[in-house]
Amino acid sequence: MNFAVLVFPGSNCDIDCYxxxxxxxxxxVEYVWHTATDLSKYDCIILPGGFSYGDYLRSGAISRFAPVMNEVVKAAEQGKFIIGICNGFQILLESGLLPGAMRRNDTVKFRxxxxxxxxxxxxxxxxHEYKIGEVIDIPIAHMEGNYYCDETTLVSLKENNQIIFTYEGENPNGSVENIAGICNKKGNVLGMMPHPERAVHELLGSADGKKMFTSVLSAWREKNGVAIG
Incomplete structure (x- = not known):
């Protein structure tokens, strides 16, 4: 399986994801610069966290127009696996690959x-390697993680089972319905504000993010009939 970690000017979680x-x-796994115009060799594309283009205008608003995003859209349409983490989630929202928008944390503080x-x-x-209702420990690091959508979109997210993660206990940013991560209707594009790449070993404080990466690997193997061994 081939993974791509996209790198925009201002990305700072690309190494963590790699x-x-x-x-x-x-x-x-390979780093792919934002000017790339071919992602055909990759099975999973990761849009990492950071402050692409300094978060000018809005978080992700400029990166949405990077040449590589045309290829991300094509990959999404082809059913390839795509995950946007933190700033990557913001870019997916700005590009229209996921519904809704991101606002500043209701505390107006970086959390x-x-x-x-x-x-x-x-x-x-x-x-799919987690249990439904399982509570996992994943760190956050954002200023604009307050997910918002209108009522019609929220109803659609619920009806189509597109809400993947919610905050349990404290809602750190004011997101509607405590939403921490959503997917598209096909399920192959996921956006989340917390950082699973920072939770893959107990030395980091939690290994609860590890299953996200092993899950997509097993999903790819099943999809392509690749035996484990």
């Missing part, structure tokens, strides 16, 4: 700490 894939799956998430959907390629 190492997480390498350490948890042992699969091929950086461990956070409990509840798994609301374990039928997703990135979450």
């Amino acid at each position: 190492k997480a894939v390498e350490d948890t799956t042992g699969q091929s 950086c700490h461990q956070s409990d998430l509840k798994v609301q959907n374990n039928k997703n390629p990135f979450t």
